[in-house]
Amino acid sequence: MRAFMMQTADAPPRLTETARPDPGPGEVRIRVAACGLNFADLLMIAGKYQDTPALPFTLGMEIAGTVEVCGPDVQAPAPGTRVAAFIGAGGLADHAVCDAARCTPLPATMTMIEGAGFQIAYGTSHLALAHRARLQPGETLLVLGAAGGVGLTAVEIGAQMGARVVAVARGAEKLEVARAAGAEVLIDSAAESDLRATFKALGGIDVVYDAVGEPAASAALRALRPEGRFLAIGFAGGEVPRFPANLLLVKNISVLGLYWGGYLRFAPQVLTDSLAELMRWHAEGRLHPHVSHVLPLVRVAEGLDLLKARKATGKVVITMEDPEDQPVR
Ligand SMILES: NC(=O)c1ccc[n+]([C@@H]2O[C@H](COP(=O)([O-])OP(=O)(O)OC[C@H]3O[C@@H](n4cnc5c(N)ncnc54)[C@H](OP(=O)(O)O)[C@@H]3O)[C@@H](O)[C@H]2O)c1
CATH class of the missing domain: 3.40.50.720 (NAD(P)-binding Rossmann-like Domain)
Incomplete structure (x- = not known):
């Protein structure tokens, strides 16, 4: 599969062919439809982010896609379910593996593109302002x-x-x-x-x-x-x-x-409850995610440059298919 990988600390990330991952116990494999870019991706590339994985690693913190395969002991979400997932890294790839517990089913009202850029941005502001x-x-x-x-x-x-x-x-x-x-x-x-x-x-x-x-x-x-x-x-x-x-x-x-990702470690239920409430708000038509740019995986470096140059508004989302060939919903 294709993956946008950091191989060494001093070389920029690039699109690479790598093995498709298999889910272990407690995990699912997702066919990634879209991946939201974050300012933290720039910090990871620069080696300045608090949760940068060990090299080599694939960039991409949050995704939306369809569950393909469940790990040995996993009942839900079942294959075929449309989900959003916060995965920390590994999302800028055709397939990604993550904890089944980190998957949030997408409401029917939410597109894959909206779902891919939803969790970190809305989750951070909701926990910050409400909690x-x-x-x-x-x-x-x-x-x-x-x-x-x-x-x-x-x-x-x-x-x-x-x-x-x-x-x-x-x-x-x-x-x-x-x-x-x-x-x-x-x-x-x-x-x-x-x-x-x-x-x-x-x-x-x-x-x-x-x-x-x-x-x-x-x-x-x-x-x-x-x-x-x-x-x-x-x-x-x-x-x-x-x-x-x-x-x-x-x-x-x-x-x-407020560090949204920190809640995963010390109070994951706070984060899960917040996301469930935000998904409800979206289903009720109260939230309107704004995505200024949608680009295919082959143009991910351009997407990161938009963030660096302060040219994006709302989110920049990368799709695994080229939206011009095959629209991703
Ligand atoms: N605490 C958490 O849990 C959490 C979660 C997500 C993100 N964050 C952090 O929040 C910050 C924003 O993240 P984001 O994903 O929203 O980024 P973003 O989409 O790139 O937005 C950053 C905004 O900051 C402004 N800015 C000012 N100086 C800038 C500079 N030198 N380079 C780039 N932007 C600059 C820009 O607005 P103007 O051009 O209008 O000034 C831009 O719209 C980052 O530091 C990120 O690490 C924290």
Whole structure:
């Protein structure tokens, strides 16, 4: 089968022929239809991601596809079931093996392309806003990186939870995507010379969702209301925020870390329950995943370049078939 593999730390990943994997006990093999790209793929290629597998490995953290074969003791999901699965690595390939427990059946309303980019982005924002920050209706939520993979889902889920959402992103096109997802206030980070003053002028923020890092992070922290919550989600801009504890004390502010994948290890049920709720919301027509680019596996490097160059909005999804030859649904 084909797989997009990292062979050594100093060579870029490339499409390679490799053996099709067989499922062991507790596992299933999935015929992959589509794989969502993530900023973390770029970090893995650079050897900077906290959960990078040992070399050689196949990239691709999350997939949608059809169960082909069950391992020895596995009853469900049965062969033929359409599923989404978080697999950490190995998804940019024609076939992938994963824990049966990590498969979530796709609602009939969800396409394979939507399913492939759904779990990490929606899962992260749902756990961050509902489970960690306990966002309340009527509160003001400010999202940094609001048109990116995780940021856009924070806008949509925040609006669904009844918050007034402020979206911060670069350029009118990205802000329009955030507006369509439910943002009420739009701030163009490329056009602002004083983000700190702009955030303060909002009249008080209850929750900051930060997928970007400095310098916007510190400006946002300083605009929080007393008892405000700052969610540290990611550092796509490259600079990790450092906050003085005296500021947190004086303003009664909480800084909350959120690593979605971490829940798999210490509280998998929290993650499973969250995904089940999100799949229900999708089936009810409440969520509208935004995928800016769909590319075939042979063009995966282009997809990663789109993320690196900040040209994508929402998700970039790779399909195993060429969508021009055979549309993937
Ligand atoms: N904590 C978790 O569990 C979790 C889960 C998923 C992702 N993350 C992290 O969240 C961050 C965003 O991930 P994502 O998958 O949403 O990425 P993405 O789709 O590439 O979006 C990142 C956004 O960050 C902004 N950005 C600012 N500086 C950037 C730079 N130098 N390079 C690229 N983008 C930059 C871009 O928006 P503008 O151009 O509008 O500024 C872009 O839309 C990453 O750090 C990722 O590791 C964390």
